[in-house]
Amino acid sequence: MTKLRSPYLLFLGDIGDIGYVKTACGLRDWAPERCAGQLRLSGGVDLGLPDKTPAEAAAAGAGTLVIGTATDGGRMPYAWHAVLLQAIDAGMDVASGLHQRLNAVPELVAAANRRGVRLIDVREPPADIPVGTGVKRSGRRLLTVGTDCAIGKKYAALAITKALRAAGYKATFRATGQTGILLAGSGMPIDAVVSDFVAGAAEMLSPDNEPDHWDVIEGQGALAHPSYAGVTTGLVHGSQPDAMVLCHEPDRREIEGRPGFPTPSIEEAMGDYLRVARVTNRNARFAAVSLNTGRLAEPDALATIQATADATGLPCFDPLRTSLTGLVERLSAWP
Amino acid sequence: MTKLRSPYLLFLGDIGDIGYVKTACGLRDWAPERCAGQLRLSGGVDLGLPDKTPAEAAAAGAGTLVIGTATDGGRMPYAWHAVLLQAIDAGMDVASGLHQRLNAVPELVAAANRRGVRLIDVREPPADIPVGTGVKRSGRRLLTVGTDCAIGKKYAALAITKALRAAGYKATFRATGQTGILLAGSGMPIDAVVSDFVAGAAEMLSPDNEPDHWDVIEGQGALAHPSYAGVTTGLVHGSQPDAMVLCHEPDRREIEGRPGFPTPSIEEAMGDYLRVARVTNRNARFAAVSLNTGRLAEPDALATIQATADATGLPCFDPLRTSLTGLVERLSAWP
Secondary structure (H helix, E strand, O other): OOOOOOOEEEEEEEEHHHHHHHHHHHHHHHOOOEEEEEEOOOOOOOOOOOEHHHHHHHHHOEEEEEEOOOOOHOOOOHHHHHHHHHHHHHOOOOOOOOOOHHHHOOHHHHHHHHHHHOOOEOOOOOOOOOOOOOOOOOOOOEEEEEEOOOOOHHHHHHHHHHHHHHHEEEEEEEEEOHHHHHHHHHOOOOHOOOOOHHHHHHHHOOOOOOOEEEEOOOOOOOOOOOOHHHHHHHHHHHHOOOOOEEEOOOOOOEOOOOOOHHHHHHHHHHHHHHHHOOOOOOEEEEEEEEEEOOOHHHHHHHHHHHHHHHHHHHEEEEEOOOOOHHHHHHHHHHO | OOOOOOEEEEEEEEEEEEEEEHHHHHHHOOOOHHEEEEOOOOOOOOOOEOOOOOOHHOOOOOOOEEEEEHHHHOOOOOOHHEEEEEHHHHHOOOEOOOOHHHHHOOHHHHHHHOOOOOOOOOOOOHHHOOOOHHHOOOOOOEEEEEOOOOOOHHHHHHHHHHHHHHHHEEEEOOOOHEEEEEEHOOOOOHHEEEEEHHHHHHHOOOOOOOOEEEEOOOOOOOOOOOHHHHHHHHHHHHHOOEEEEEEOOOOOEEOOOOOOOOOHHHHEEEEHHHHHHHOOOOHHHHHHHOOOOOOHHHHHHHHHHHHHHHHHHHEEEOOOOOOOOOHHHHOOOOO
């Protein structure tokens, strides 16, 4: 993938729900040194970064306007073009992880060519992805999976990679979504891959490696999600995870944006993921539970984490709140 | 989809395994009046149609060379271009359901333009497919599902549609693969859809309908298949089937082309499909089992069909061998 010019101006559009600007949140939380400011339209959420116009950001040295939204279907309202044109006119590159490609919008392409800046579509999968083979690869793989979308799978994978490395283990974060790819600088935009090739794309993302190396693969979607479970299934099959970490939010009762669709319990979800994972790796097991306790006060969060550990017999953590020592110990002794 | 000029010359390439020329087999079996002949390269299987060169076929009135192969990944060897160019030079259209697009091969496009014939890619999905919503639609839906790929899901769906109509019920065959689309003249090439939109594509394929109308949806892939289960999962979710028919081949022990991957038993497969289907339709149930008994002698086939009916308590049939009366009766009294 083309290397992005930092720092970034994060464009939030008019999105009022923080769940739908997760790309911007991820960059703010995991690469704050690369985030120069935010640009909101009327109604847009506040991420606590300095508000800047494209001209102000460019004057302060920003190299790229990054579209920070992640809406259903990844489309871009026509009204946003004006803002992107302002950024281009100010001399900034524009980067997007939306399904809708910047490079497919003639007026943006023309403006970028005129101004000599780049339009970078990080959700463009590589050409010639093979179909999955199911053949076992060397090295170890951990996949984060979830009871819903936007529940902490990327954060968990980033935190696990960091914790493994800090403890002296070999580990690589493998990005599968737009934010992860923007953070890591490479990866596989798995939900933009043609469906017949999803398992093959996941195989390609985590190739053969040293026997004691962990690929920590960012999960996508959820098996219980009525829209995206196909992506999840292909990713699980192609990843052939030895270990999975289930990401869950204690008080989320329904799939986000899909009223009437219940989130599964931790136990149900684990059963479903194990059944799917064992198609390509009969030794797949759960290694931990990652809880998103952002909506709970500290004492409640810690009590919930402890209760979940007791109920499942697995290490349990919140990657933004607690240590991952239990998981790292467990992985260090993985059979 | 563009209407094809019949009759067709079925191109079989050098494929020696009949399982990988299923597009040609489907056309021969379900639209024999449209099949003028076959064209085999060295090593290609014989479908029992008259062998013809493109020039001979064109002279006899053939309007379209149809690529009849369905290989893993849907790619086209470069060596086949020469044959396609001969067909174009003879004045025939060329139609393909491969992932690799005819219209993306400059030498074919140039030749077709020069000769004034058409290159028809039936596996090109429509633009702007929405993401799945999971919202219930009116009308009834039956989906054929399988214990493997290439096991009889399309044949079963075609036979069920025919049997329902013959009994006076309203029913529409909904094609999801290249052969089905070539036969029906419309449909959704589900495995060519970007993975994030597979469930949405399936929702689009079988829209709201009259309460007593059955959409009979052609299944794709298999939940137990290490390469294609993502496609299957999205199709099951978006189809929201009220009824499913499990397609199975009694003596197939391994997934075709994936040694070491066992096919599930009928019971295991039903459990897996019901778990997935109930994410979007809590009332999903199995209506029948469709057996592919092509490799068995008639008495063995009939005994196996009876034994399967006894074991499952469901109507059981082979769409190429026995009547579907039991299933039609069951559907006529569907709750």
